[in-house]
Amino acid sequence: MVPWGPVLGALLVAIVGYLCLLRLLRQRRPQEPPLDKGSVPWLGHAMAFRKNMFEFLKHMRAKHGDVFTVQLGGQYFTFVMDPLSFGPILKDAQRKLDFVEYAEKLVLKVFGYHSGPGDHRMIHSASTKHLMGDGLEDLNKSMLDSLSLVILGSMGQSPDARSWREDGLFDFCYNALFKAGYLSLFGYTKDKQQDLLQAEEIFVQFRKFDRLFPRFVYSLLGPREWLEVGRLQRLFHKTLSVKHNLEKDGISNWISYMLQFLREQGVAPAMQDKFNFMMLWASQGNTGPTSFWALLFLLKHPEAMQALREEAAQVLGEARLEAGKSFNLEVSALHRTPVLDSVMEETLRLGAAPTLLRVVKSDNVLKMASGEEYRLRAGDIVALFPYLSVHMDPEIHPEPTAFKYDRFLNPNGSRKMDFYKAGKKVHHYTMPWGSGVSICPGRFLALSEMKLFVLLMIMHFDLELVDPDTPVPPVDPHRWGFGTTQPSYDVRFRYRLRSPE
Numbered sequence: 001m002v003p004w005g006p007v008l009g010a011l012l013v014a015i016v017g018y019l020c021l022l023r024l025l026r027q028r029r030p031q032e033p034p035l036d037k038g039s040v041p042w043l044g045h046a047m048a049f050r051k052n053m054f055e056f057l058k059h060m061r062a063k064h065g066d067v068f069t070v071q072l073g074g075q076y077f078t079f080v081m082d083p084l085s086f087g088p089i090l091k092d093a094q095r096k097l098d099f100v101e102y103a104e105k106l107v108l109k110v111f112g113y114h115s116g117p118g119d120h121r122m123i124h125s126a127s128t129k130h131l132m133g134d135g136l137e138d139l140n141k142s143m144l145d146s147l148s149l150v151i152l153g154s155m156g157q158s159p160d161a162r163s164w165r166e167d168g169l170f171d172f173c174y175n176a177l178f179k180a181g182y183l184s185l186f187g188y189t190k191d192k193q194q195d196l197l198q199a200e201e202i203f204v205q206f207r208k209f210d211r212l213f214p215r216f217v218y219s220l221l222g223p224r225e226w227l228e229v230g231r232l233q234r235l236f237h238k239t240l241s242v243k244h245n246l247e248k249d250g251i252s253n254w255i256s257y258m259l260q261f262l263r264e265q266g267v268a269p270a271m272q273d274k275f276n277f278m279m280l281w282a283s284q285g286n287t288g289p290t291s292f293w294a295l296l297f298l299l300k301h302p303e304a305m306q307a308l309r310e311e312a313a314q315v316l317g318e319a320r321l322e323a324g325k326s327f328n329l330e331v332s333a334l335h336r337t338p339v340l341d342s343v344m345e346e347t348l349r350l351g352a353a354p355t356l357l358r359v360v361k362s363d364n365v366l367k368m369a370s371g372e373e374y375r376l377r378a379g380d381i382v383a384l385f386p387y388l389s390v391h392m393d394p395e396i397h398p399e400p401t402a403f404k405y406d407r408f409l410n411p412n413g414s415r416k417m418d419f420y421k422a423g424k425k426v427h428h429y430t431m432p433w434g435s436g437v438s439i440c441p442g443r444f445l446a447l448s449e450m451k452l453f454v455l456l457m458i459m460h461f462d463l464e465l466v467d468p469d470t471p472v473p474p475v476d477p478h479r480w481g482f483g484t485t486q487p488s489y490d491v492r493f494r495y496r497l498r499s500p501e
């Protein structure tokens, strides 16, 4: 009798060993991009990359030019840094690049969610239906009510709202946007006061998860942190459980539509809970931090604040808030705010730093705008990091690190969309939402929410930095590549409801 167990085991070890060795012994083939495996076997450059992706990629670009392949934890990533050459990657007419495969592995690890075959398409069609057009108008109204509830409380403005209050600007913005966004999308119960308390508690737990998130994705957590992440995952699955949906009013059509699809596909309720957690993360992880950067830039640039207040007064009239009432704002006015649009676009240029990843399905050739051709290898990952290669390119955006509130305005006040590099028009002149198949399906809602919040804050409140000379804090270097950046530390500010003139 042959002992099949040990034989099969040995065979498996040999195959895995052979495959690892192949990766380790990898050599650059003709026409492939420069290959930089780093000095540590298998890990390659993983440590430098995870420590500060922005600085690492700057260094690699200086060393190798606009296209290079680096080894990061046994996986090879080809970074393309020339924005004029993004077209073929983002359009991918030959379907040789795949977004879904990598994303599915990530969401399984982070949210415990097993993706189904139609999910990606379903999420985008739900978003086209309910996060744009008429669906968006409804959500904007709901968001205005939720922001009123969160900022003013369930009884409308409180008597002490006209005296100064102090807070951390990052915490204030993240807290307000999170709670209002969560309630608008996931619904209310009959008891709004209780809903507010629950939203506050979820925010506290969300921030714990958020802080661990980058190192969780990179598998760098210590044993206690692993346990903590597991606890948080279970807590979110429970809190967002679909079994509570019956008790809720006004769950957004966006969430209802997606859950109905999952039910029809026979997805178990426990897996739907995990889907909800994933959607909470996608919808609430970036709007708060982006709004923080927007308000901070406005506070540091009085000329921008003044231009915005003038536009707001022109478009919306005098800000009035009657005692005990919620904010009253014509949400359709959000379509007529070119200055605010430019402020938000500039904020996203400076604050949003996503990585776009595509798995190479089969060997193929990448044709650069310069005419050069590079061979891409099946199994590798093509990566774009537009923050460095586009947002910070001084040719496309002169003085790229400066906040210029009117950078995206033409002299006649219309939206500026013409940006150039090497005399050629750059199609992707900012990419805060990603692009192509994986473009953020919530981008229109995100913009409306953040615009509403900024408008309410600048129209109805006096705002000032506790220390007006405080510098804009540096970005937390561990968060490069994960959507909107976060500051290394918070900034204190004061706010009070404006008194009627």
Ligand code: HEM
Binding pocket: 103, 120, 123, 131, 279, 282, 283, 284, 286, 287, 290, 352, 354, 355, 356, 357, 432, 433, 434, 435, 437, 438, 439, 440, 441, 442, 443, 445, 446, 483, 484
């Ligand atoms: C400032 C706010 C936001 C920013 C900067 C942002 C950015 C992004 C980016 C860059 C991606 C693509 C990631 C990739 O290529 O892998 C993405 C995906 C996604 N975003 Fe957003 N987002 C924001 C707000 C929102 C909101 C408010 C929602 C929903 C209400 C939302 C829903 C989603 C979803 C569902 C995905 C995954 C789409 C897919 O699977 O293809 N996002 N977001």
